[in-house]
Amino acid sequence: MKPATRAGAGAGPDTLEAWLEAWYAPAYRTARLVLSNPSEAEDAVQDAFLRLWRFRDSIPEGPAARAWLYRVVVNSCFSRARSERRQGGPLGRGTGELDLPEAAPGPEEQVADDALASAVRRAVAELPEPLRVPLVLRYFAGLSEREIAIAIGRRQGTVKSRLHEARRRLGTHAALAPALWNEVAQ
């Protein structure tokens, strides 16, 4: 994750720019799939990158950096959700989950969207947070089960069972399953 030339203390924004260029898109989309709300996802990713920049000296080299990134992003999403719950905002329904409403798609989304993508996002958003987060990290961000376990602070066995349950629920989702079958037929 780190640039080839590691920046020391007081480095300029160029290094942060390189990070953003490489990781902003996947981080934002992950947060968006977890939180569903675009503005909340944007704020969560912003917090995550600022935090990463602050602690950049402690970011490990190599493949572990990716898991570190997503860990910070996921924690940032949780923090925003908790903060909203405490303030009684639209997220603060007291359910203990990231029960976020799907924002109405803007014009650009309507152009880029299609039925399957919409169905997938809706189905994922309906999953409870303990199942949604591992699912997104595994099948969108591409993390391994071990990396997911470290990212969310759970055991690998727990991650495996949650992924299994998430897939099972998606498989019986009324809207998703037909959309997937139609996709296959096409």
Added chain:
Amino acid sequence: MIEERRLEAALRRAGGALPLPANGPASILRRARDEGLAPLEDDGVEPPRFGHRRLILAATAAVIVVGLSIAIPLATSSTTPTATASGLTPLPGHSSASASAGVPAASDAGGSIGAEQRAAVGGPVAPAGSSAAPAGPRTPALIASSGTLTLRVGAGSVAQDAHDLAVLAERAGGYVASASLLSAASPPSGSVVVEIPAKAFTSAISAAERLGTLRSLATSNADETTTSSNLVGELQALDDVRAQLEVLLGRTAKVSDLLAVENQIQAVETQIDQLQAAQRALGSEITYARLTVDLDTSQPSRTEVSRHGFALAWHDATTGFLGGVRYLVSISGDVVFALLLLVAAVAILALILRELLPRLRRRLL
């Protein structure tokens, strides 16, 4: 169940179709500049944050447990008489008059013997199963034990039983101090005095009981700790006196003074010899317990119960079983306390690890 490949493809497509905020990266850069973000002065690794309250609770519990585990044994050791075996302490330069002295068991051998009652006789009697109070805080108790056992045996077996007692004593590491057999008398009788190592005294009594029908048993335990300590003290004092006299001897100039000092030294040495002899005798009494076995061939009383064969075996079995139960009950308190401490320590350790391990795992990223 959705196939993983299909789900992955669908999710990537769904996520990839999401548009990015127009000014997302720019806003981050702007905020970084505005806040003047710089790395922390330390290595940038965020220290793990514990649940402070849980940590304080766990630390307090650990301190209490450790404190109790240290304090209670100290408190009980100062009030509980020790029962460690120890010989008499010889003076430097004097021959040793001691051997290890065991602490014999209590006076009562347990069980019913019919009409006759067991009685404790003799001098100062120590509590059953424990040693007498030590003379000082660190002085182990020195107990001199003795016993008198009366057995009913067959009229023609007095000599054989006396022989068996001798064999029993030798096997226990002891010896026959004296034996008196009146085989020609009517009725025949005998008396055997054996010296048994103190630690084998109880088992020797049990073995001797099997030679006949038990009529009576009396044991006594005398605490000789103070006597022993006094002997040691007196010997030390006399040794000091002798040393001073020897120094004085070297300074005498006149023959008359020389003779006077020599007489004094001789008197002191005589006293030392006497005390050493007493010390050896006391050591022998503590090392060996004296058991006097009287062999009686008179007819049993109607109320007396005769035990042989299975009845005797049953008696021994129940006695042994009850003895074992008594022992288990006596140590149960210590065992339960140790188990409680262990459970508390394990619970505290598990609580601390439950807080630490997840955070350590994250830090290992």
